[in-house]
Amino acid sequence: MFMMIMLTILIIMIITVEQSLQFNHNNHNHHQNEVFTNSFQIRFRRNIDQQLAHQIAKKHGFINLGPILGSQREYHFQHRALPHARNKRSIGHYRKLRSDHLIESAQQQLGFRRIKRGYKSLVLDEIENLQLQNDPNDPFFQYQWYLKNTGQNGGKPRLDLNVEAAWAQGITGKNVTTAIMDDGVDYMHPDLKDNYNAKASYDFSSNDPYPYPRYTDDWFNSHGTRCAGEVAAKRDNGICGVGVAYDSKVAGIRMLDQPYMTDLIEANSMGHEPDLIDIYSASWGPTDDGKTVDGPRNATMRAIVRGVNEGRRGLGNIYVWASGDGGEDDDCNCDGYAASMWTISINSAINDGQNAHYDESCSSTLASTFSNGAKDPHTGVATTDLYGRCTKTHSGTSAAAPEAAGVFALALEANPSLTWRDVQHLCVLTSKRNSLYDSKKRFFWNMNGVGLEFNHLFGYGVLDAGAMVALSKQWKTVPPRYHCEAGSIVSDNLSIPTNRSLTLNIETNACANTETEVNYIEHVQAVITLNSTRRGDVLLYLISPMGTKSMILSRRPNDDDGHDGFVKWPFMTTHTWGENPRGVWRLEVAHSGPEQQHGFIKEWILMIHGTKEQPYKDLPVEDDNSKLAIVKKAHEDAIDNKKN
Template identity: 35%
Template sequence: MSDSRIGGRFFPVTPAARLLLAVAAFISIPCLADVSPSRADPQALQPVTSDTAATKAEKKAQKRPERPILPAVAVKLKPEAVARDVAARYGATVAFAISAMPGWYQFSFGSAADAEASIPAMQQDADIEQALLQRANRRVRKTNDTWYGNQWHLENTGQNGGTAGDDLNVNGAWTGGYTGTGVMISIVDDGVETAHPDLAAGYNSAYAYDYVDNDSDPNPAAAGDDHGTAVCGLAAARGQNSLGVAGVAYDANWTAVRLLGTGMSDSTEASALGQSLANVDIYNNSWGPADNGDYEEIGSLPKNAILNGVANGRGGKGAIYVWAGGNGYGSPYFDDSNLDAYANMPETIAAASIDKNFNNSTYSEGGANILVTAPGGESDVFTTDRSGASGYNDGSLFSDQDYTNDFDGTSAATPMVSGVVALMLDANPNLTWRDVQHILVYTADHSKIAGGTYTNGAGLIASDRWGFGVVDATAAAQLAAQWTNAPARQTVYSPTDNGNVPIPDNSTIGINRTVNVTNTLYIEHTVVEFTTNHTWWGDLRVTLISPSGTISHLALASGGYSPSGTTWYYMSTRNWGEQAQGNWTLKVSDEAAVDTGNLQSWRVIFYGTTTPPNQSASISNTALSDGTTGTGYYHQFQVSTISQQTTWSLSGNVPPGLVINSSNGILSGTPTTVGTYNFTVEATGTLPPSYATASVTLNVLMGTTPPPGGGSSGFGGGGGGGGGCTVGDRGVPAFLGLLALFALLALSRRRRA
């Protein structure tokens, strides 16, 4: 026993009182969490990124672009920390534990900006030893082909005045194992040099034909038949053979149909477009009618051959027809791809062209029918050529005469799209021809579209010159690998407007006509059936406006010849994903003098699905732990989805006090009412659409009375900055007062005794 001085007097102190005073003194010391090295020394945790330090020369040159920040942070936690709880402080989730690195986790955020913003706070967090902001690594599967470095369309490093990264983004698909294996491409053209050293390995002679000379040899037979060999190399030149160039789908097989030349007719076109239908997956068509601003029709035979191909090709999944969008843009012809009936069909993929800086190629036609764009260049695409001096390169362009660096056009863009489609079919052979178009739409890169863009009613960004953007080979192959086939195709017809309305001559005002559609349909293709007796169709500008305000420019008063009949079918992809229901307006103006006529009738034909083409998605982590009234609750749901954005919601009997974060699926709050609650969790994805639901049950139990002032009073955490007491915690002074009172009582009892 010892003595203590109180109010100038000494009192003996019992062991019990001594213990109480010691506890009080301990609690009055600042909490350990507040004096830990990481909190006391802000420099203890420095921001560390995954960037490799640039050399002095590179820093001076300022040529290396900074890699994009990912919505992720790699975090090393202290042993006692709980990863899920730490992640929740920052609105993040635990994506995974990093293999073979104990204590390391990757936290996933809603955006790259959120991840970057979290770093300063993480540096001060007592539970975190290190936080590494993650950036995108560009790891590529380099081919060993001799002239690969010249193929800017495959990998643009800025060579020859290009812009680094302005390419097909194909390396990620190759690295993922998608190279076109098992896919057959038919090059319908002016012949292909089948023995070319960079093409021969992929050639299949069994499916080839020459409709010019009517034999089975599709090789070029005339001077100037150079086109097909260059086209073939862009799609399917053999890669990884230490020779020449690589095609986009360098392991694909190919065959050739020689069609372009003398004697070409509807019957030969139809035959070429159905040649070896049972064995061909993709028909590449880098050709079309003259690009002169005229309305150019397709005969009934080739049209029906294409319709038969998508119905019966590839075992009923449909052959893929890729078509050049046309090279007649601007003066003198002002051509429009919608006036080319081949590229204007819903069953074909119309391709436009951009250059090595992702500018519109000067010649590339626009149109509401254009689906996507690829690098067709400006006389600078590198590809295979007829051997020796026979082809484009006589030796003056490039030293190796088996190749040329002088190819361009939508003729060049088209086989690149065909190659990307081959990668998609390699990733998922079960895709239908419509699935292929869906994937191209949803994965096209629109980030650099130069002007004239708009967002349609389904949230898709498009342009008349670019379609939905530049094909992204890696994104397309990856989405293809996970794709769920779209529902069966349906057709809806609007009412027919038979007004027979005169079109004012030489006036930009024109006429507006509206039809109302009551049917529900998620649109893929929109077709306007347009009938007029106007004597010169080249005077007409025709525009369609959807209920959501999306504008499809169907004809631009090109000045060219009229079609032979009085009806034309204008196709638009601009309404992809929109609803058909509502008012559709057609604007028609006659913008040149002399010729006149009436809009006799029109209607809209919609192709699409009655339900959205939702992708497979499922909600996991649905087993909920019990909640307690008055105590904070946390649970995060997970969803398997390939959509760009997921929105979470709840329905049913949701426990009072709990809400779900719409962006990350975190269920949180403080339950207020005891009970058993059955409710539904919903996750909705967009671009492409996906939807998932899960029925869950949560039991809320009665909690204990919270400590004075609310919150927790011990070292266990509470809702503040990660645990521990603070000066402002009102429970601490109260507790100290109680301890002091108990000590005095003990002392007084001892003295009275």
């Protein structure tokens, strides 16, 4: 068993290195565009304690900000006399550090942009003393249509998160902590202060334990406070609205409020107090401009992998990600955070079931929640705001991710033994199609090989808190997960035709009769290297042996790149969840756009992640029409057919 765990971790780290190499390649090819910060990643030749690290830092004119991910060999140094951002490396400081006999390596941190998702509003809403009988007495509850949709403001009745069904089971988020990784949390807000977890909070922008937002005239740093209220605003206190998990705790991790992000700030944020924090909620990412291809660097990937393997005392932390606000001109599979297997990517819908105009689509999205209402700007998300105020206009997929975090907090109270993978399985099995639809009729609901409905915009549907809590209570942890490199094609001259698609096939037995055999799929990655005269015109489809077709890259009209392409980029799909991976996988590559383009695909590696043993087999079925019943029957039929 120990050898299996080590093998799995080794494969994970290989993928991590490949991803981090790609992120650096795609975004830092041109040295004139690089930004160097005043932070350095230091690796010592042996383990040292904090006191010695402080002494060495001081000797060379630096300050020691502490270990990286709990390591005793890697530390975060900063030189306050250097500007936070410059366009040249600090060679002199680098040489000074390297001259120390205890220092093995020193790496000056590159700076890069990370953008909050969602649209801020300057409207300051006043609290209105209105109550709904038998509902929470919080005055903004009547505006929280995503919690209870009665058709207000033109919404569709019962199109909501079905939280009342969870609350009715006595589940309100007790003993669960969600960290809001953002621009700070106003922990003195009267609707948040009783549910604030100070021990799990930290400010990585200012390096102190107080992640209070920096106030500005334009309210730019209201983002984290608004997200926090969605998760854990207190119930029945007559202030603002109510959180999805109103008895849960919320922690603040302030990490977005500096001119440039660094790998170490991200890594330390995502690895902060992994046994005190259950869920990390992120409503930000690379620029949603439709031309950026970017994601976590090396230390950040290590933090996420460590979180899912070791966090929550071995059960794994849950990382929730907003899928992106780039609209139909972007594809969230080009965002390495939202498209990661280790995160749960959440898209949004509005109060009548349509996708929001800013929603990105991609095959890695697992499920959806809600953002703003249809046409009325005051039917956004009602939540806490700066200065002790409330707002009704929080929106974007920024608003969707914390709602999902709240639903997961309910599930974790119902069953504290859920692993990070259990939560993903529960998303797939309990999310509902409900009334969700693509207003532009581009993406329809499809059924995969085991009978699960999915949509390229909405994943497996809108989260259903009541159903997730009920299933969590009887859940049996899914079998161990394996990573199978199912096959690859490598070539220097596979030309992508200008007027038709190129189809590549990989036939696989999914590592049968080996230690990494996969019979039931969770995630599939197509790790691809290609170049094109216009990267934004490339279309990629992955077709499973059971016939499920996933668009793993859509056209991005703003992406004019003709140089970098994709290098070992892991395009991910969740659409084949539960399927048998054996057989022929097809990759279709084509150009789409007004002008003819040409290019080459150089490598396709097929990675299949899932279980050898059948999941769900020990779960009782109470509803023969449920997703659980449908998938269980498909799995059992497949076993019977194999025997025959």
